[in-house]
Structure formats: structure tokens, C-alpha cells
Amino acid sequence: MSRLDVRRACELEAQSAARRWLIEGLWAESAVGIVGGEPKCCKSFLGLCMAVSVAAGVPCLGRFPVATRGPVLLFAAEDAPHIVRERLQGICASARVNWDSLDIHVIVDPVVRLDVPDDRTALLAEVERLRPRLVVLDPFVRLHRIDENAAAEVAPLLAYLRVLQRSFGCAVALVHHARKGGHARAGQALRGSSELHAWGDSNLYLRRDGERLLLSIEHRAAASSSGLELALAERTGGLTLHVRDDAGPAAAESPRSPAERILDALSDASTPLTRRELRETCRLRNATFVDTLAALQADGRIRVAAGHVQLALV
Numbered sequence: 001m002s003r004l005d006v007r008r009a010c011e012l013e014a015q016s017a018a019r020r021w022l023i024e025g026l027w028a029e030s031a032v033g034i035v036g037g038e039p040k041c042c043k044s045f046l047g048l049c050m051a052v053s054v055a056a057g058v059p060c061l062g063r064f065p066v067a068t069r070g071p072v073l074l075f076a077a078e079d080a081p082h083i084v085r086e087r088l089q090g091i092c093a094s095a096r097v098n099w100d101s102l103d104i105h106v107i108v109d110p111v112v113r114l115d116v117p118d119d120r121t122a123l124l125a126e127v128e129r130l131r132p133r134l135v136v137l138d139p140f141v142r143l144h145r146i147d148e149n150a151a152a153e154v155a156p157l158l159a160y161l162r163v164l165q166r167s168f169g170c171a172v173a174l175v176h177h178a179r180k181g182g183h184a185r186a187g188q189a190l191r192g193s194s195e196l197h198a199w200g201d202s203n204l205y206l207r208r209d210g211e212r213l214l215l216s217i218e219h220r221a222a223a224s225s226s227g228l229e230l231a232l233a234e235r236t237g238g239l240t241l242h243v244r245d246d247a248g249p250a251a252a253e254s255p256r257s258p259a260e261r262i263l264d265a266l267s268d269a270s271t272p273l274t275r276r277e278l279r280e281t282c283r284l285r286n287a288t289f290v291d292t293l294a295a296l297q298a299d300g301r302i303r304v305a306a307g308h309v310q311l312a313l314v
Contacts, residue, residue, distance in 0.1 A: 070133030093238030148192030
């Protein structure tokens, strides 16, 4: 007779703080979840910002650091490839990311359906081949022809995405529409079955309050937050979604990644900085500084010559 794998609680694997987040505070490591909101709330733009952040290792929305960068697989069903390219290029320009080295892989097939066995097999094969850290699927309504209100039809599609996550250790962000009108909790506004809200490990919800664009963050295993104000605007030559600079003390005091500290220091300097000057300005440990500098140089975002460091033209 077969037996279940049962262990004492103290024998369960512990997760280190370093492995807790894919995007610190915004999306948990290897989490599945929903990026939701009413129409015209920048849901797709938020998905693209997450993709660039994970692929390039830069803070998402200018605030949330990425622990470890890696490949991203993206399917944007409602936008033509040239629109996707234009938006990604703008986000890269605003974050000073080298466009040619961006590790985002875009599915350009016009249709991918999670309720079709052949399409599920094809998507699984691409995830196995690319081993992405993040899969962004936008939007859910274009990924099936089922009844979204029927839990028995929605659950198998979500279970398939959970299998992808558990089999390959990737995070999955599913962009989904919300109904119009006020709700006590953001997740209750999602269109269709309550299975969608319950499924997510990390969920991001966008809503309009007059002219303000507000973000609510929910996690299954971490503290949630709401009311973070975002703006879609030009920054450093590209259109991007970011936390408003005047959104309050919490935004001003947000932590910056090592890469962001180095790039900001170089941007503020009138002349190239020596390695020592740069490290002391950024207040980084030597090991972190060396690793981050090497990654930025490999991406073509900085130039190092004769012991001096400066921004590269991208």
C-alpha cells in the first residue's frame, strides 16, 4: 500500500528572507496571482513594468527592488507586437535599461487558449525551454472560451497555471478585469468566479479615485497594503508607471536596490567616479558593489575604464 509523505513540522523546509520575494513587497517568489482592475486602469502597463523589472533587475514602479533578475515570458493578447515593443522600450528608457539585452520573450501567436490541450502543452514546453522567473499573461478573458462565472470551469485553468508554477518554480501574473462599482475588498470586484481571487498568492489591484490611480497589494503570506498612488508619465525619455514622488513619506523612504543607487550616483556626478568614490557614495558592501557593477557593465548600462565608472549611452 502506498503511503503519503508526512513529516514533522520542524522538518519542513524553511525559506530564507532572500528567497521570499521576486519583487520585494510587491510579488512573492514563485507566486501566482492576479493583476486586476477596471478598464483603463493601467493593468497591462503594470504587467509590463513587472516584466522589465524582473528581466533587468531594476526596481518596479521606481520603488520595489528585484532580488534576482531572470527571463520573463510574456503574452499580450490585446496589443499588436509593435505596441508591446514600443511600451517595453519606453519603460526600459525610463529605467536606463539596455533594450538589446532585455531578457523578455514575447509570444506573438494571435491566440493562446488555456482550455485547449494543445495550447496548454505548447505553453508548458516554452516555460520548460526558457525557465522564466515570471510569466505574464494578459488578459485572462482572451485565454479561454469558458464561463468565467462557473467555478467548475475556471478551476481547471487556474490549476494548470499552478502546475506551471510548481513544476518550474516560476511566478505567474494573470491580468484580469474587474467589475465597475465599489466593493469592500478589491478582490471582490474581479469579474467571474471567486476562484480567481482565492487562487492568488500575490494580487495587485488598480482603481481610479477621480484623477488618482491607486494600487492595493495583497499577499497570502505577508502584510498587505492599499492606497499607494501611481502615475503614468514620461521619465528619462520613456513612458512608465511609477509611484508618485509626492505620494507621501512612505514613498520617499522606500529602499533602493544596489543597482539603482549606483545609477543614481553616476547620474548625479559631473565627472566619472573612481570605484572607491562610487562605493562610498552608494554605501554598499564591497561584495555587493562588485557583483552589481559587473552586472551593470554586462548589460551595457555603465562603462568602466582606467579605474573610473560612468553611465553608458543607451
